[in-house]
Amino acid sequence: MPKLLWSEHELVDALKERKSHAFGFLYENYAAALYSIIKPIVTDDSELACDVLQEVFINIWRKIETYDHTKGRLFTWMLNIARNASIDTLRSKHYRQAQKSQQLLENSSMRGAAGQMTEQQVDTIGMEKVLETLQPEHRTLVELAYFKGFTHEQIAEMMDIPLGTVKTRIRHALLQLREYLR
Template identity: 50%
Template sequence: MEYAATYTEAELVHGLRARDQKIFSYLYDQYSPALYGVIVKVLNDDSSAGDILQEVYLKIWRHIDTYDEAKGRLFTWMLNIARNTAIDVLRSRSYKLEQKVQHITTAIQGSHQLSTTQPSIDHLGFSRILEKLTREQRTLIDLAYYKGCTQEEIARVLEVPLGTVKTRMRNAIMQLRNILNK
């Protein structure tokens, strides 16, 4: 559906808090492809991503009052809801660490490189940003953000000490901040 009007972030937040159906429809049309892409990336499963996307939008609708403009942008808040919901689904399906470790180890051994972006979310600019990181940093971001691994799990997967993972993760995040602030 084409909309003649566009909305500022403040108008979107105000409209959602006022339970404006038109604003909610606009939000869905504008942001669902990006949120869907994040869900698919985390789940690595197209078949259930649509259901999870609906659940994400229900959470957005129900919890818009918890959004704090001072803590970040609306889109970032929505992305975090999508990511966290997808990770919760993975955990609720009782994905065991051994399955995760085996899958990730196979990916690392098979291709010597983990993919960090999907074409469906490429328009967000993630691929260009992540390409500026080292392969090691991209792997850490992929394991932590998209696969939902804890730092302890990453240490086991990569067979490095936990302190090394923490240092490398901190360095990767600092590098991302530097890239984004340029």
């Protein structure tokens, strides 16, 4: 029968013995606290924050042998794992998106480099200043959707973000532009 209360020492020992009910107790009692550490770091995506939380608990399970009670409390150790995983995830996601955005911009500038001004380019004259009012991630999505002609699905795939996030960001950007242009 699973225990309802554990001392920190008992919990760590049970985790090191790979007792699943101890891990269940750990998750039930610490998931919300760790999520509250992850969410402010991974601000734009609740789904990503949940993924990071899952990764954190997997790391805790795998690395419990490295926990040393003389260096700090269990929660502090887990908090550091959560914070580091959040930052690592954010950095890698940001890097991938930045690389994809740069590649898209380079490809689109090559198409217009022959000195020909297309009808689409004429329509965007003057919009650059208006788009500067948007957050960079919103501006990129608006440019891809409305000036480059990509579908929301294509943007989600290119940027490696969920389709719902693409739609939400574009909607927020359009609302911001509407307010700005009033």
